[in-house]
Amino acid sequence: MLNRGEDQYRVFSRRAAILVGGKAALLSALIGRMYYLQVIEADRYQLMAEENRINLRLLTPSRGQIFDRFGVPLAINQQNYQVLIKSENNPDIEKTLTHLGRLIPLSANDRKRILKDVSRKRKFVPVLVREYLEWEDVARIEVNAPDLPGITIESGSLRFYPQGEAAFHALGYVGAVSPKHKTGDRLLELPGFKVGLSGVEQTFDLALRGKAGSSQLEVNALGRVIRELDRKEGKTGQNIVLTIDTSLQKQAMKALEGKTGSIVVLDVHTGATMVQASSPSFDPNNFTNGISENEWKELSEDERAPLRNKAIAGEYAPGSTFKMIVALAALEAGIINKNTSFFCSGSLTLGDGKFHCWKKHGHGLTNLKKGIAQSCDVYFYELSRRVGIDRIAIMAKRFGLGQNLDLDIPGSRPGLIPNKAWKKAAIGKSWVRGETLLAAIGQGFVLTTPMQLATMVARLANGGKAITPFVARDIISRNKIISRTDLPASDMGLNPNHLRMVLKSMEAVINNQWGTAYRARIMVPGMGMGGKTGTSQVRRITQAERDSGIIKNEQLPWKRRDHALFVGFAPIVSPRYAISVVIEHGGGGSKIAAPIARDIMVDTLNRDPAGQAPGADVAEWQTVPKEA
């Protein structure tokens, strides 16, 4: 018996000892593992723990505001009130929603979406019920708060354009961030963050954005915020002041009502843009809430192109408004002087072609002043034949035509000033002499934008200074907005006598009773205006049509009617403002465009924004002596 017991004990104790050894080894392994985790790798895990605990959240800075030259707000931020609901502490969501539905409209679809969201999200995560609430709605909800458990109201920021469609094109608008904007700025990753998509909003986007603030939140693994550890307020975006005069801008938009076209008013000495109107326009506030794909399609396919800023992106044949360029080219080339005259019989034959004057029976003997005042085509045919296209093109380029003007808003088009080399390169054919004649009356290949035309007049009226138009009083430098400190515009090196001759002729266009815009003259003393009408054809008039009488514009479909143009400056003595008006398919320049230009110019002279602005304009103007 004892023997058996001892055998059992021997086997047991030997094996138990091995077992105990195994346990000791395993416990040592645990301690070794702990040593590895808590001593060797401690630093790494401490870092990970720190990241675990602290959640950095970006705070959206509020976007810089935009004002006109007199401080009238053009783009501001409004409160966007949102109603949110969370299921925490709320036993009956449906009941709450029903109650809420009596205070603000809630569709059945809304309810379905909200209930779905609530059931999917964690209890303490708020779900959006509705946004863009009116203040009255907010007040109603706040008053009823005790009956609405789990309902909270939050306010975000919303871009608002108080002037609506009046200043749409120059201002631009803001919209959602698209992949092309991703530049690493963490702001762009914030939900609902908006960036400028056109106009000033786009050019100055970086400065308008401001700097993101940050909030260090202590959170748990469920994402619930325990408390805020640290908060750095963001920096509000910088404000921008434009050179636009909202009042004039609105007048211009009103003048363009129902028409398709553009009006630009510039300060001839600085290039500051008082008016930059493009019609039809669009209320950018509609973009803020988002527009449907259909609406977008409709907008972008509209033949009147409401989204295009026609002032800088509308390219039109300048018609007779181009004639000053031809005259100056001829004067500079010494081909004509003040008294050089050509005979206009109503047409000019060149090779096989017959080139008509707008006046069927001709102007008779015509010199420079009469040629411009009465817009004689044959006179300019004769000039251009002698000057040649290349010298005309050089003069046009000096006046800012056919090129991008280095504007401070995006989207401008260059237009086109043809020359022999261009035609060879672009079309592959040699220049034909007849094309020079067409170019001389601003037809054929020649294309300009209203902004370029206004710039051309400004450079004529300011005595040949190469000003560049701008719309913002400030520029952006290293993501900061600083005031413009332009050097005085460089002199274009024109003969002052030539300029005077052209300006005198332009004065006659309006103030000479034979002038093409005599009916649009300003009767107010001291407010005289000089200018030039233009009517550019968009169709070719056949010989057969000429014989049977040219069809009147009113009888043509809209798309085939002539563009009506007018460029002008005022006052005649010591000019201050330049204007260009283009009415697409409007008909005759003298009949349609000139009266509009006159009205806007009278308003401009009355308000005299450049003269009275509180330092709004560029300092260089101070150096220009003011004449009576």
Added chain:
Amino acid sequence: MSRMTEFGSSDKTYMEKIFQLNWQIVLIIFLIAGVGFSMLYSAASGDLSPWASRQMLRFGIGVILMLIISIIDIRFWLKMSYALYGISFILLATVDVLGSVAMGAQRWLDLTLFQLQPSEIMKIVMVMALARYFHGLEVGDAGRVRYLVITLILILAPVALVLRQPDLGTAGVLGLIGAVMLWLAGIRVWQCLIFSFSSIAAIPIGWQFLHEYQKQRILTFLNPDLDPLWSGYNIIQSKIAMGSGGLFGKGFMEGTQSHLNFLPEKQTDFIFTMLAEEFGFIGGTTLIGLYALLISYCIFISFSCRSQFARLLSMGLVVNFFLYLFINMAMVMGLLPVVGVPLPLISHGGTAMLTVLIGFGLVMSSGIHKGVYINRRGASLIM
């Protein structure tokens, strides 16, 4: 030797037995449980409710049960072994039908304060039944096929039932305990090798019977970064919490990871992580040291027992206890898959606390009655 007569040893009074209790073991159990209470207090962010107070109540009941069990004669437990095994087996079979669903597995019988988990009870009674069975065998008999078949049935029947629940971890632990018992009883070394190899060979076959979440757990264990936000999340967070505790820990109730809820199930399976975060490497190893000391005392008892039953019983129960703590700690340290094994005496929960204390009661009963001689039939010796 005089007392160890054929009918001896019933002559100790209960008072005497209480004085013969291994008070070191009781003291260490109280120490460890005390650590547990403070960790539960911390887990509730400085509140006795909901965990610590309930745990104290359970511990109190469990300790009384343990002491009662320890002063009951070891021969009574020997006699009851098969009966208890039978009852537990029936209970285990019943949860298949009646068991309430907890954590996606049917394991629990709800008894208000204690949720009874028959598979946990089975760990103890299986050790009892096997100890009883081997007690009746001659040396070398354990390896004989006719005896081996019976032992294998005793082991594999409950394992199969637990696998069906499905509870992979407990089934594995049951199997391991059975294997250890076979080893201690003296089966041949080559038989051990055969069992080991056949177990390994069974893995690919068993894999196909696993539930998707069980497969996921094992895959996640092998590569926690595979799914860091879901399956691997617990382990990654546990390692971060533990590692960030460093050498000395962040201080009592200062564990950021646990208190910010990055750490899952901090009051149950991952309580050791929380302890290691708040008390660091020093605190963690101290607890391991306490456990090792407790186990050592139990092993001394086992070696000092005269009867094969008491020896096997106490050694088997120590192995059970050891497996609890080892698997739990290895799991939270990322050394083993997450199988849902609590840390004994510390994790919040009724069954584990109860079974562990019952186990220590039996071990201490063996200690008090270590000199008792029991013949092969055992039953005839009951007072």
